[in-house]
Amino acid sequence: MLEQARFSLARAGVMVGLCATVVLGAGWVMNQREAVRTQAPVHFSARTWQGVQSVLRHVAPVSATSQAMASAQASAGGLCAAAQPGFERLQKSVTVFNLHLTQLARASFVRQTYQLNIERLIQETAQSDQACVELQRSVQWLNDQVRRQGLGFLQSLSWKERVAESAQARFELQSWVSMPKHMLTTRSAWSGLPGCVYGTDAKTGQPVVVDRADSATWKFCQAEVAAQQALRSPFSLWDHVPGLSTLLEPLSAWRLPQHAQYPEHVGDENTTQVGGQKQTVGMHVQLSIDPSWQASLQTLAECFSGKALPACARFATQADGRYEKARVRMAGLAVIDVPTGRLVAAASANSPCYSHDKTRLGPLPADCPNLPEDTVHKPRVPQTLTNHALFTQAPPGSLVKPLLMSGIVMHESAQASLVGLDQAMQRSDSQQFLDAFLCRQKLGQGSFSASCDRPALTLKSAHRLGWNSGCDGLTDAARAQCGMVDLMHGLPLAQRPPQLQGVDVLNWRASDLPVLMGQTLVQPFRSASGVSGYQDMPWPESLPSSEKRKTCAASGTKGYVRCTGPQMAIISEGYGQGNTLATPTGVASLMATLANSSHGQASHHPHVLVDRVGTDGQTDAQLQRLQRAALTIGPEGIEPTVARRVLAAMEKTHMPGGTAYSACVRAFGAEACSASRGVAGKTGTPGDADERSLSQLAQDMRARAQCRNTTAKNCAQQFPLPRPRYRWYAAVFKSQGSERYDKAIAVLVHSNWRKSDGRYADDQNAAAEMGMLAIKQFQTAPAKP
């Protein structure tokens, strides 16, 4: 009988295929509906929202609820009544919800205790014939949200008593709480691609895109920029710029379509065709950083801070004998394009122990120095590290000399000779510079003029060279941001010059990136409202008398050592310490302004954002306005003759007798350093006064702790805290093929300790060596690999 059966597994197999075809086919046809094909950018359930709103309308303070209960006794019967199905579940859900509301009052979020009045709810919804099940669904929805998100969900509702009285009118009468629509609105987490991030070629200013194809995003970005004839680079900014996300954070509202303010700033029009479909894309941003320069300097910084890279073989870092085999503990290098003010590179690296000391993260790395806690080396509150070239602030030390000189030479006087000042710059003679700065008769000898304009002129120079921005402002905001500029656009933060008229200031401030350039000759300020900051020293009130200057000049072996008392803060400032602070970017900016002044050209504050373009290739109009304003409100600059004289003095620092000579010899060889090399630089060595070894330091810190437990008052003076030991180098130089100073560089490092005796091993200025090596790369070899 079975042989005649029409059944077979083969037939069943075919049936399987047929079923699948029918089911999937039918599904596909159903899926061609308009509602599904044209995908909405948001999800919003109007039904749920209305249901919840109708429930919330009956949430009221307990006093109001009891009145309503009294009036609702004679409730009309509807689809939901005591005997109806689902009524008990509704009652239970309401009880739970009321418990949540009680907790809200207990948490002091609201002043009154609110309750959901079930009688009123049923009575009023009877007119709309809502069944118990529907009501229960809405109440349960609210309970589910509280279960998932906690009381925070209820707190995020719109409560009448928590809004300003003027805004309470928008609540319906008898309505105490409502749910904003946006709480139920889901936006696509993929509603658009983030805008691409491009670099900029340091020579031509063209956009640079990564020349790799192992990521869909990179391929997309290459296609997007193809029309602009962008250059290709094997280096990605994401791989070589530490803290790039911090740089991009202010641009999120333009670059990320998912950002809450994106629609406001960009709208819905910035779209492109991807895979044949229209797609929202964030605005592309072109950063001023040159990927090749950046990669090269980043390698240099990492090699000097102890990273064992194959590429480090070409640098003689001379790290032996130091902890972690690192020449320095931290390094930050900033390069700025002189004519345009673009930040070309911002390299940053630190040794693992430095990172651990600051952040206290992860296990302790090997070969770390034993540092005392609660000091600047190992702060009590851990810090985060981003990019030292941009954000690390340090006293510039002798790097203020070019600035001082520009102020000093503005005021030539027979009573205060400047003979020998250029040589003093070459060998970085601080005492002679202070003599000149404080109007001594001759450098190294003589009395001091009673009236002396040089400090005031120096302060003026600082402003004209781009430092102390806002320090002369009269508002708290200006003083709180003394010395800072918006690195994103290259605009001073504290000023409202006429050039900024027509610029949407709120829009600008939404994307600014405040970075300290530099401040000098300032004093701390604290307003009555508690705002703290810095302000320019007042002149001539801050100038010590000629006698005091003379006494100070005579103190110590070399002079200007023990200068205590009122008005003597100027001495610290003259040394480039005290309240004088700068970042590598700020120092490079100062150098760039000097170079521009010597060329007689306008200067610009440093900036990192070159362009913000839509998919149509058009620059954002708002950015254009900001850029136009930035072109006209850069640092004023100083007289070309003064600038040339300062640079001429700086050109000699790498020659025999100069402070950068030995570094130059290491980088270029002795012969090359005997003549001008197209480099005008200056070293800076702040914090030299503290020569204690690590063991002495530890001992002092123990003694300090013991001392503070006693009644002694001068513990801080007796056992001073350690100071960071920085080394600087800054220069302007002519890059390959350039006839003029076209790039400015600043290098900041933190010295490392010798393992043998625990003292700083910084006889040779590592920053100068790194600066020279960097300059060599960009002068002698093509910048591009």
Place this chain on the structure above:
Amino acid sequence: MAVKAVEAQSITARRAALGPVALEWVFFVLALCFVLWLAHDVKRHAQDGELRWQKDSQAAASGLSTAMPMSLIDVWCQREGAFVRKIMSPDTPGLCRWSPASAFKSDVPSPEATHARLQVWQQEIASRAQQWRQRWTAEDALQMRAAMTAEAMNATDEWPAQGMDAAAGVLLEPQVPSEVSRLQAQSNNRLVQWDQWVKEWVAPLTQSPVAEVQADALWWVARALEGVGTDVGARTVRQSIRAQDQAKRADYLQNIVQQLPWLLLGHCLLTVLATHWMRSRAAPLHQFNGLLVLGMASWLGAFALGAAPSPVAYPPLLIALGVWMVVSWVVVHFFSRTAAPPPTYKPINASWIPGWWLFTATGWLLLLDQSLHFHDRLRFLALEQWWAWAVSAVLLPLAAWASPWLLLAVQRLAHFLWGRHSRAKMVMRGLLGVVGVLVFFLAHRLNIPQYVTGEVLKLVFLVSLCGWCVWKMPFAAQLWHAGHARATLRDLSGAMVLMVLVAAAAFITSDKGPLLVMAMVLAVLLATVMGWTGGMALLMLGFGAIFLVGVDLDVVGERLEAWRDPFSAARDDMARLMWFQSEAARFDWGFGVGQVPWCGTSRLQACHGLPLQLQSDYTFTAIMGWWGPWGAWLWLLLFSLYAYRALVHCATVSPQVLTPLQLLQPAAVKEVFSIHLLFLFAVLVLMQTWITVAGNLSWLPLTGVTWPLMSYGKSSLWITTVFVGAWGLRRAHA
């Protein structure tokens, strides 16, 4: 000449046997290369994802090397079990169990002794409360450091140090990262709550003069200190224990990612060796022991690579293993004659085992990628599935080894369900059905998860339906086509009753997804019986019923609503899937392995991307994220071909065995059952896959069923593996 002919025949036979084996090796090598390539990409992009595991492990790794001492309850029960039972009221929860040792202790303490013992309890409780507090203080400090690591590396919330101090020259005053502030607040909150709890509950008990009536209260507090209970103290302890557990898991996962290629290679090797070992002509006992040895060796290997705990941590298992070895030795040496003849097993085709490995390995890597980059709550899923997958490699040949007994059980069940019986037995049959449904009801009440009951339900359905297919369906088809509709209905009624019972169980357990799959399997079979028209009509009727009934059911109604209006339904799952799919489709081949923005393309802090069921219900969408629509469709095609080859095999073999003469031989009946089970399994797998794919694409309402072998789920993986091994590795030479 005759000898030569025999030799030639032997060589031909060997070559014929070698052909599929060689092909299988080729498939294995291809699968391994492909999976290693995927693993390379997953590992290459794992850095960001590993940070959160580091956060977990750092919180408990270095500073908290000392494990918590034994639970107070255990200590008291071991030390003075009899005393505890005497002094506590009998209905006290967690009371010490009776032990032979305590039975011999005549522990009737004097009032003074009771007093002294309770005083010791007081001290121990106070000390344990203090220990917990110290532990959390240390834990929180470590967690904050770990959070700083993560934030420093992410560098998203960092701001320049702006503060300056005139006196010190430079003050690098930092802004404390937001995550650290959150942890600080959380830590403070926990300690405040704990101190409050200790003040309100522990201190009054431990600091007051002790009395016998306090014993119960001390017992409750001790239990709370072990994390049992609902009060603040118990909850806080539970959270801490969970954090410790998470740290361990995070360590394993980090090791797994580190050793990924080696572990995959090892798993592949284990699968190959275990399945080839089953083909050796060894006695069943030797085969079983060989599998055990391979399993243990692999476990040790995984332990050596840090991907599994030490076997030594499971003493009962080792004892059981030792006992089994002794029993084996006794059997081999004293009862060797009673041992069964050596069987060998070979797969139904050369791609059967490599395919199983390829799909399970790819599914696990997909899960690993999600554990790395998807929602925080899912960060440990890959570990659980890793262990389940490792067990599956042994379960596969083990199922084959056990298949004769399994077949026997299936055969007997089929006889009971579908054979001709007396009225009494018919009643028994009905009762069995009702009992079955009640068991599912009980399981639901006992909170046994739906995914377990769902898988078991499918298993029961397939096994029960298999007998119907063998004994009833051919007759039904014959009668239907002969025009005897009423007689046919009698044969069909059995399957209908089965479907009703299964539906009842599915409704009771609130798991209606598998019901759709099972209904479709039945519809396919009925369509085979009734012809194309009738079958299709039945299928449409079924769908119509689901829609009509489903609208009034909460979950089904919601899913139907989401299917109808994805962007305005109460649930937004479908909307999210559609957004993601359209995003993945913009690139020809998806986002790439390891680079899928599961949480969205923006740098938003919270994960607002795909629904949380991605790992189970939306595997097709996840594949689409990896390889784009083309890749996902190709993968589906490959999987369908894999399962369809099993159908083809069954269809090819069935005419030879489905004959009346064959069915009279018991051995052949087993073969018939084996073929039908494999066939039904393949149909189920195909239907389930297509239904889940159609749901993912919004072509059907979402059903919540998973993609067999690919999706997350231990029970699903194991049951599917048992089917693959038991009916796919067929016993060739008994």
